[in-house]
Amino acid sequence: MSLLEIHEPGETPLPHAGEGTLAVGIDLGTTNSVVAISREGTPAALHDETGKALVPSVVAYPAAGGVLVGEAARLLTAQEPKNVVASIKRLMGRGAADLHRVAGVLPYEVEPGTGQTDMVKLRIGGKARSPVEISAEILKALRARAEAALEKPVERAVITVPAYFDDAARTATRDAARVAGLEVLRLVNEPTAAALAYGLDKGSEGLYAVYDLGGGTFDFSLLRLEKGVFQVLATGGDTALGGDDFDRAIAERMLGERKKDGLADHVDEGAVKAALALARVMKEQLSDRDQTSGRLELAGVPSFHALTRADFDAMIASGVKRTLDIARNVLADAGMKVDEINGVVLVGGSTRVPLVRAEVAGMIGKPPLTDIDPDEVVALGAALQAEALTGGSETLLLDVTPLSLGLETMGELVEKVVPRNTPIPVQLAQEFTTYQDGQSAMVIHVVQGEREMVEDCRSLARFELAGIPPMVAGAARIRVTFAVDADGLLTVSAEERTTGVAQRIEVKPSYGLSHDDMADMLYDSLDNAEDDVARRLIAEARVEARRGMLALEGALAKDGALLNADERGEIDAARVRLEEAIAGDSRDAITAAAEALETLSKPFAERRMDRGIREALSGMSMNDLEERVGE
Amino acid sequence: MDHFARLGLPAALDLDSGALDKAYFAGQRQWHPDRFVAKPPEERAKASVEAAALNDAYRTLKNPLDRAVYLATLKGVELPGDGKTIADPDLLMEAMEAREELQEADTVQAVDGLAAKVRSDVDTALNGLGGLFLANDKPAIRKALLRLRYLDKFAEEARARRTNIERANSERSGA
Numbered sequence: 001m002s003l004l005e006i007h008e009p010g011e012t013p014l015p016h017a018g019e020g021t022l023a024v025g026i027d028l029g030t031t032n033s034v035v036a037i038s039r040e041g042t043p044a045a046l047h048d049e050t051g052k053a054l055v056p057s058v059v060a061y062p063a064a065g066g067v068l069v070g071e072a073a074r075l076l077t078a079q080e081p082k083n084v085v086a087s088i089k090r091l092m093g094r095g096a097a098d099l100h101r102v103a104g105v106l107p108y109e110v111e112p113g114t115g116q117t118d119m120v121k122l123r124i125g126g127k128a129r130s131p132v133e134i135s136a137e138i139l140k141a142l143r144a145r146a147e148a149a150l151e152k153p154v155e156r157a158v159i160t161v162p163a164y165f166d167d168a169a170r171t172a173t174r175d176a177a178r179v180a181g182l183e184v185l186r187l188v189n190e191p192t193a194a195a196l197a198y199g200l201d202k203g204s205e206g207l208y209a210v211y212d213l214g215g216g217t218f219d220f221s222l223l224r225l226e227k228g229v230f231q232v233l234a235t236g237g238d239t240a241l242g243g244d245d246f247d248r249a250i251a252e253r254m255l256g257e258r259k260k261d262g263l264a265d266h267v268d269e270g271a272v273k274a275a276l277a278l279a280r281v282m283k284e285q286l287s288d289r290d291q292t293s294g295r296l297e298l299a300g301v302p303s304f305h306a307l308t309r310a311d312f313d314a315m316i317a318s319g320v321k322r323t324l325d326i327a328r329n330v331l332a333d334a335g336m337k338v339d340e341i342n343g344v345v346l347v348g349g350s351t352r353v354p355l356v357r358a359e360v361a362g363m364i365g366k367p368p369l370t371d372i373d374p375d376e377v378v379a380l381g382a383a384l385q386a387e388a389l390t391g392g393s394e395t396l397l398l399d400v401t402p403l404s405l406g407l408e409t410m411g412e413l414v415e416k417v418v419p420r421n422t423p424i425p426v427q428l429a430q431e432f433t434t435y436q437d438g439q440s441a442m443v444i445h446v447v448q449g450e451r452e453m454v455e456d457c458r459s460l461a462r463f464e465l466a467g468i469p470p471m472v473a474g475a476a477r478i479r480v481t482f483a484v485d486a487d488g489l490l491t492v493s494a495e496e497r498t499t500g501v502a503q504r505i506e507v508k509p510s511y512g513l514s515h516d517d518m519a520d521m522l523y524d525s526l527d528n529a530e531d532d533v534a535r536r537l538i539a540e541a542r543v544e545a546r547r548g549m550l551a552l553e554g555a556l557a558k559d560g561a562l563l564n565a566d567e568r569g570e571i572d573a574a575r576v577r578l579e580e581a582i583a584g585d586s587r588d589a590i591t592a593a594a595e596a597l598e599t600l601s602k603p604f605a606e607r608r609m610d611r612g613i614r615e616a617l618s619g620m621s622m623n624d625l626e627e628r629v630g631e
Numbered sequence: 632m633d634h635f636a637r638l639g640l641p642a643a644l645d646l647d648s649g650a651l652d653k654a655y656f657a658g659q660r661q662w663h664p665d666r667f668v669a670k671p672p673e674e675r676a677k678a679s680v681e682a683a684a685l686n687d688a689y690r691t692l693k694n695p696l697d698r699a700v701y702l703a704t705l706k707g708v709e710l711p712g713d714g715k716t717i718a719d720p721d722l723l724m725e726a727m728e729a730r731e732e733l734q735e736a737d738t739v740q741a742v743d744g745l746a747a748k749v750r751s752d753v754d755t756a757l758n759g760l761g762g763l764f765l766a767n768d769k770p771a772i773r774k775a776l777l778r779l780r781y782l783d784k785f786a787e788e789a790r791a792r793r794t795n796i797e798r799a800n801s802e803r804s805g806a
Contacts, residue, residue, distance in 0.1 A: 185668055229656050325797070332790060389668045396660055422690060425664060427683040485679065486664040 023156040023185060023390045024146050025193070025382025028138065028173065030089040031215050031349075033057050034379035035142040037150065038387040043197065043380040046149040053376055055145070059137045060084045061125025069141035083125040088138075090216070091131040092176075093168030094120050132172050136179035143180060156183045158386040160378050163189040163219045163235045163402050166448060167460060167490050174487070185389045187487040191221035192232055192399055193381030194347040197372055199225045206342035207233075211360050211368070213323060214348040216242040220327045222334045222341075231398045234334035234421045236326050241319060243283070243350035249315040250279035254296055254305045263301055271298050286312050287352045313355045320359050327363065333421055344368045347377055398423055405460075405482055405490060408445035410435055411539035412454045417482045420450065424488060429481040431497070436550060438470040442478055444494050453535055465494045467501045473550070538587045545582055545594040549575065552601055555608060562607045574600050633705060634688035644702060644764050646692060655689040696753075696779050699760055703776055708769050710776060722778050729785055739796055746789040753782050 025043070027034045032054040036045045045053035052071075060073035061083045068076060077084045121128040139159075146154045159182075161173055170187055177184045188196075191210035199208070205225050212219040219237040223230055254275055258265055265271060278294045282305075285292040291308040331338060344360060346368045351357065361367050372380065388395040400423050406416040409432065417430050434442065442465045449457030468476050477497040484490050495501065552575070560568065574597040581593035635642040638654040660666070662681040667674055691697045700710060729745070736742045756779050763772045 186665065226652075226656070229659075231656075325794075329794070389665055391669070396656070396663055397665060398659060398663070423686040425679050425683045426686045426690075427680070428687065483683070486682075 022146075022150055022152050022154050023158070023386040024143075024154055025379050025384065025386045026139065026142055026157050026159045027190070027193070027376075027379035027382060028089065028135065028142075028159055028161075028176075029057055029214075029378075030087050030217075031057060032375065033138055033142060034376055035146050036376070036379040036383035037146065038380075038383040041384070041387070043383040043387075045376045045379055046146050048145060053379075055138070055142060056086075057089065057138055058084060058086045059088065059134050061127070061129075063125070067137050069137055085122065085124050085134055088131050088134045091120055091122075092135065093166065093170075093172040094131070132176045133179060135173070135176035139177055139180035139182060143182060155181065156185050156386070156390070158186050158188055158193075158382045158389065159184055160190045160193045160382045161187050162217055162237075162239070163191055163221060164217070164237050164239050165488075166403070166458070167488075170488055184487075185386060188382055188385050188397070189221070189232075189235070189399060189402075189488075190378045191219050191235065191347065192223065192230065192397060193379075193385065194345055194377045195221070195223045195225070196230060196381035196384050196395070196397065197377045198343075198345050198369055199223075199230060204342065207336060207340050209327070209341050209344040209364065210347060211323070211327065211344055211351065212237075212347035213350040213356060214242050215244050215350065216240070218242060218323050218326065220323070220330045222330055222336060228394045229396045229398065232400045232423075233336070234330045235400060235402050236330040236333065237402075238322065238326060241322060242348075243353075245319055246283055246312075246316050246350070246353065247276050247279040250282055250307065250312070251275035253307075253315065254279065254294070254303070257305055258296070258298070258303050261303065263298075263303060265298050265301075274298060282307055283312070283353070287354060309354070316353070316355060320356055323356075324359060324363050338364060341366070345377070346370050347374050349375060399486075399488070400424060401426070401484055401488065403448050404450055405446070405448055405484070406457070407432070407480060408443075408447060408454045411543040413539050414447055414449070414452055414454055414457055417480065418484060422484075424484045425486050427481060427483040429479050432478045432480060433474050434468065434471065434476040434478075435473055435547070437473050437554060439473065439476070440468050440470065441466040442468065442476075442494075444480060444492065446482075446490075446492050453539070460490070461492065463492075463494075465496065465501065468496050469499050469501075471498070473547075534587075538585065538590070541587045541590040541594075542582050545578055545590050548594055548598065549578060552597070555604070559604075559608050559611070562611070563604055567604070571597070571600050571604070632684075634691050634701060637684060637688045638692065640692070642702060642705065644699060644761055646698065648693070651689070651692055655685060658685045695757055696776075696783055699757070699779070700776055702764070703772050706764075706767070706769070706772075708772050708776070710773060719774060719777060722774075722781060725778075726781055726785070730788075733785070733789060733792055736792065737796065739793055739800075742789055742793045742796060746786060746793070749782055749786050749789060753779065753786070756782065 022037065024046075025036045025038065027036075034045050034053050034055065036043050038044075047053050048055075055070040056074050058070065058073040058077075060068040060076040060080070062068060062076060063080060063083060073084055074086070077086075121130050122134070123129075124134070139157075143154050143157075157177065159173060159177060161170055165173070173187060174184050191212050194212065195208055195210050198204070205227070208223050208225055210219070210221045210223065212221075217237065217239045218241045219235065221235040222233045224233055225231075251272065252275075255265065255267060255271075275296060275298075278296050282292050282294045286307065286309050289309070291306065293304060293306040296303050296305060328338075341364050343366060344364045346357070346360065351360075351368075351370075351374055357368060357370075384395065385397060388397075400421045401418055402420060404416045404420045405418040406414045407430070409415045415430065415432075418426060418428050422428075432442070443462060444465055445454070445462045446460045447454055447457040448460050451457050465478060468478070475498070478494060479497050480492065480494045482490060482492055552571075556563075556571075563571070574593070578590075578593040578597050581589040584590070633642065638651065638658065640646060640650065640654060659682060662678050662685060664675065664679050664682055667678040670678070691701050703710065729749075733742070733745055736745055756775055760772070760775055760779075763775060
């Protein structure tokens, strides 16, 4: 190629013709959203006419008609509270069954008649609207801002999601983008995007940690940076831990102080909201002051509250310690030690809290990297990735699955097929078999989570592989394949291998994990691992015992005549005792009862075998027999 | 294609982890779906399959125990599925005693002591594998791998127990 290509500044040369539109990076946040663009490796957030990059993630459907997004929508909250929605991200991919868990947090009217398996809808501005269409309004506003700033059509985007967003929430995010007329080039995990923003900026190499403490969630990820490769080694978090908890601690303290002073408050939702709003202001002031005070007025009765940084630090210490515990577990998952970390990136508004900075620095042993605005860093990383995907960069991003994926097996146990922190895309298969003679169908139940028992994990989908030809138990070979794509979306397929009966489903769970669910799943896996082992052992003993029972029942049905009435009576009594033991919770009792039954039925088994040999030999000549032996 | 061949590495127990990373990154540079965003669907599908196979190979070969199990399978050593009951009486005895010790360990220090011991047991057992593979002693390889698998599980349990004790301690001090 001898000709030089000349491009307008800001235009990335695209490797394919006909796509003259620009690709942006979008951080679709719970509280605020940001859109950014990268040109020649330099990302920048796009501002509005007043110079602000943050768009409040608030949507309003005013009584007068139309749709408002951002600051304008927020301003409408006081006059038309029922027409304004905030924090819609918390409901992405959620079903009605999840709603009670966020009730109280979100002052929305939920559309009645929503089925348990559909995504929840809200009654806003007199109409039922889904989180997908509400999020789409935010995306449309961001797109319009980008088009205004760039004076070009914008049709493609990289959108960030929390590392712990499950399948349903990721799918819902993609759908919202489609509604907004944006093609999603890739969903990128927020901590990974943040690392991207820092990594390219610094040209760093080595092991980096991303500590992301937002309003309601905490994520910790470990990445290795090497010559343009961003390899996520491990990620972990808590989806119910963040700055909101700090606000709550301050608010509770103030309400407590009022009570102590003899003020008889009626603590309703309004009172809590007022206390929380003041708490947030005081928290932010303590980021650069040693003490602050606030005036809280409830039902016309004012009170004054002083708060020192030391008091505040003491109130949030346990929450901050929890983030460090999670960080240590992620390190252990990756098989890394703290002193191997070259640097730690802080993301999320809550990392402005001085105690958080100090504790993170103390644990890592290095001052955190904070020179990129923590509110913009995720969008900047997304913009870089958008540029990389449209052909402008050599950056390679290798991400992992945040939660283990598995199947239910006998005894309600979980067999993990894709362990957490497996690099994606990935396709892993496992073989299962039938449990009963002649079994013609098998239920494939897909679950997500770290625990050993199905009931403690999140159910993603359930389907049946039918048409298995009759075979003896254990002869069928059912291969179940889990494929996770580069966006973190899962597809499961199953196939009976001896006959090729195949079935494939896209796992599209109708609603996602609730905050509580995810927090429980992540914490409980370590908390309950010992318990799980004990339960697993009992469950295995039950499966083993039932298998023996089934075999015996089959033999009895066929050859029961080989037993006299007394023998049969003893065996039946032992069967009842084993059933009782199986119903109980003692593994020893199950094993003992199973052994007793086996001992009792031994003569029966021997007689069956003897008869079987006699039958096989009868009517056979000596020659036949020799041929057989010779086989 | 086996995992070693896919990454262009010799099928051996000892693997230079730098060389593994290098081969893996080179493979992903070629096949990662991010490189195929603007390509036709067939090419995208092929890239996705290749990238997934690379990830599987990398993940398996990166972990020394998984690598040893995989290499043993290539050599025709059959191992029972994970999570099955221990049949080897010596190992059963070792496992029972170790589990008892773990149950009795009620301080972080005590658990750390057990964890350090199991780590050194793992290292010793891994080091011993080389000779067994060289001699192609399949029954011995099988026995050693089953023990390693158990030790690996025990290390995980020790970690869980440590977390439990730490949490209990911090709840006590918090209350």
